[in-house]
Amino acid sequence: MMLAAKGVRRPQRSLRPTVAASDAGQGIRAATTGAASVMRPAVMAIVSVFAVLQPMAAVASSAGSPASVAHVLVIVEENRSEESVIGASDAPYVNALASQHGLATESYGVSHPSLPNYLELISGSTQGVSDDGTGYSFGAPTLAGQLQAAGIGWRAYMEGMPSPCYGGAGGNGYAKKHDPFMYFTEVTRSAAMCASVVPLSGLPADLQNGTAPPFLWITPNLCHDGHDCSNATMDSWLAGTLPQVLASAWFAQDGIVIITWDEGYTGPGCCNGAHGGHIATIVVSSRLSHAATQSSPVDHAGLLRTIELLYGLPFLGDAECACSGDLMALVGPAPVPISGWLTAPHLR
Numbered sequence: 001m002m003l004a005a006k007g008v009r010r011p012q013r014s015l016r017p018t019v020a021a022s023d024a025g026q027g028i029r030a031a032t033t034g035a036a037s038v039m040r041p042a043v044m045a046i047v048s049v050f051a052v053l054q055p056m057a058a059v060a061s062s063a064g065s066p067a068s069v070a071h072v073l074v075i076v077e078e079n080r081s082e083e084s085v086i087g088a089s090d091a092p093y094v095n096a097l098a099s100q101h102g103l104a105t106e107s108y109g110v111s112h113p114s115l116p117n118y119l120e121l122i123s124g125s126t127q128g129v130s131d132d133g134t135g136y137s138f139g140a141p142t143l144a145g146q147l148q149a150a151g152i153g154w155r156a157y158m159e160g161m162p163s164p165c166y167g168g169a170g171g172n173g174y175a176k177k178h179d180p181f182m183y184f185t186e187v188t189r190s191a192a193m194c195a196s197v198v199p200l201s202g203l204p205a206d207l208q209n210g211t212a213p214p215f216l217w218i219t220p221n222l223c224h225d226g227h228d229c230s231n232a233t234m235d236s237w238l239a240g241t242l243p244q245v246l247a248s249a250w251f252a253q254d255g256i257v258i259i260t261w262d263e264g265y266t267g268p269g270c271c272n273g274a275h276g277g278h279i280a281t282i283v284v285s286s287r288l289s290h291a292a293t294q295s296s297p298v299d300h301a302g303l304l305r306t307i308e309l310l311y312g313l314p315f316l317g318d319a320e321c322a323c324s325g326d327l328m329a330l331v332g333p334a335p336v337p338i339s340g341w342l343t344a345p346h347l348r
Helices: 033-061 093-099 114-123 141-149 201-210 230-247 301-312
Strands: 071-077 102-108 154-158 195-199 213-218 255-261 279-286 292-294
Touching: 033 093, 071 114, 071 301, 093 230, 114 141, 114 301, 141 301, 154 230, 195 201, 195 213, 195 230, 201 213, 201 230, 230 255, 255 301
Parallel strands: 071 213, 071 255, 102 292, 154 195, 154 213
Antiparallel strands: 102 279, 255 279
């Protein structure tokens, strides 16, 4: 791990996006009894079309919030500069994702060592931390609390974690310093929220049973994230884990996977204070059918900003500043909803 002094971050401002919605319907009116027999074939045709579209509309409008919002997964890997991953022969799966999907070529960690980067990813702040201590407890708001308040389900999967809401420093490949959720009291003091920080072993069943919530987070263990092991090991784990997500019904419903690294060792930094090194950030989005690259700078607060944009949440901390960047160019435009009403022309 590299150690460096915490940089000065940008000023904060409050932005609260608003959403407006409207709907309308239109009926079909028959003219006269005598004309009814003439109109019947046309009306029946319209009814037939409506019968086909109605199930599609039901899928689009069912479950007002969690089932209709974007499905986002964040995976955080460890300790690699962008140049150590992109183009590396020992990371073929990562490079296939980068070449076939979305790659942010100017992505940066915010600080060193690991912990402040993880804290930034879910709170928009390093919380003043410049080490990997496991005894910290913060009262600041987090992405988890935002999602909970908005009625959007979330779950954080930690590989090697012995049980849900485990508060220990580590063991069995699990490291608390890579689990930011367990540092914030709004999670640890809420039984319901803390129960959403769980061992990774539950992910396959959640995907298969359709119980995976809209927002997911994965922290691999200390070997599979590349912290203690090679590029090849990290790449092999990702190749064995991600395909089940990409093939799932969860991903088919507006799925977006963001793979990033906590910190790198090169690069001047960006975004008015991010100095955690040049890292790779890859976006696999069901919204895009082609490869894409983004050259505008983005840091970990910009990744948080991206998630908050997708869910219509207020921006936390450093994510309030547009200088953090975002990944929306790699996410792609939102899918067009299917209206629950069929509008037919007047028949004469």
